[in-house]
Structures are given as C-alpha cells and as structure tokens.
Amino acid sequence: MSHPIIRPARADEYDEIARVWMESWVSTGLAEASNFLLANLRARVRREIEDGWTLYVADDNGTIAAMLALHLPKLYLDQLFVAPAYQGQSLGRELLAFTRVQMPDEIELRCVRENEKAWRWYEREGFVFENEEISPVTGFTMKCYRWRRQPAE
Structure with a gap:
C-alpha cells in the first residue's frame, strides 16, 4: 500500500x-453492517455537509482509506473513521495531526x-475528558473531550 493523501472530499x-x-463503525463491535445503516450514513453525510x-x-x-469530518467554525472534530484495512x-494519527x-x-x-x-486513544493524544451527554442524533452516551494547544514555555 502506498501512503494515503489527505484531501477535500468530492461530492x-x-x-x-x-x-x-x-465499515469502520462496525469494526468497533458496536453495530452490524446493514443496508439501513448505510442508507442512514449516506443521507447523514449530505445533511451534515449542508x-x-x-x-x-x-x-x-x-x-x-479514511474519512475526517470537521466543523471548523465550532472547532469541532465530528468524525474520524479509518477503513478496517488501514487501521493500525x-x-x-496523521488525520489528527491534519486536524x-x-x-x-x-x-x-x-x-x-x-x-x-477510541476514547483511550484520544486521551493518549492529549484530549481531556470534560463530561458525558446523550447524542440527540444517535442516542448514544457520548464522552466529551477538548484539546487545547499548550502555551509556549
């Protein structure tokens, strides 16, 4: 495999x-692949871009090889998913550095x-746990994290 290039997605x-x-979400063991899930994610990509x-x-x-969804005005990393064949x-880490x-x-x-x-990885990458909340989109309990640049010494 060559080295993937991070670039803006095309419609x-x-x-x-x-x-x-x-496929990446299913690889977590928290869901099963289905046409229903795929249709929902396809619709959600378009809705979230809007x-x-x-x-x-x-x-x-x-x-x-991976997808990265950012909401730049809100300083929010919304989705980071790596295809199973590219995990590990x-x-x-490259997508997070890009972010x-x-x-x-x-x-x-x-x-x-x-x-x-995932959340243990974010913690290792310097994100600090703030609180938990229920996602109005998915109904899952979400752990909320924040990373701030450390001031120069």
Whole structure:
C-alpha cells in the first residue's frame, strides 16, 4: 500500500465515504453492517455537509482509506473513521495531526462511551475528558473531550 493523501472530499465520493464510515463503525463491535445503516450514513453525510461539515478523505491511489469530518467554525472534530484495512498504520494519527493544522488552538470532540479503544486513544493524544451527554442524533452516551494547544514555555 502506498501512503494515503489527505484531501477535500468530492461530492461524487459521498456514498463511498459512507461505506467506509459504516465499515469502520462496525469494526468497533458496536453495530452490524446493514443496508439501513448505510442508507442512514449516506443521507447523514449530505445533511451534515449542508450544516457546515468540511469533509476530507485519506486517498490511497483512488481508494478511500479514511474519512475526517470537521466543523471548523465550532472547532469541532465530528468524525474520524479509518477503513478496517488501514487501521493500525498510524493513519488516524496523521488525520489528527491534519486536524490540528486546521484548528491549531483548540479542538472539541465527542466519542461513544462504549468505544473504549477510541476514547483511550484520544486521551493518549492529549484530549481531556470534560463530561458525558446523550447524542440527540444517535442516542448514544457520548464522552466529551477538548484539546487545547499548550502555551509556549
């Protein structure tokens, strides 16, 4: 595999992005793949872009290896999902570094409480737990995190 390039997503890729999102979400063990889930994610990608998402992909020579959804005005990392075939190769860390370039001073995110692998990773990456809340979109209990740039010494 070559090294994926992070770039803005194109509208003609939204369905494939939703498929990668579903496969990555299913890999957490918190959901099962289904046509219903895929249809919901496809609709959600379009709706969230209308509501302010800036959507990026990690492109591996035409294969979408990951998706990253940011809400830049809110300093919010909304979604970061790496396709199962690309997990464990530091692509998530590269996407997070890219996010820190886009939002260099502060980033907020939420992570499903049961997705322990993800929230522990964010904690290792310097995010600080703030509180829990129920997602009005999914109904999941979400752990809320924030990262702030440390002032120079």
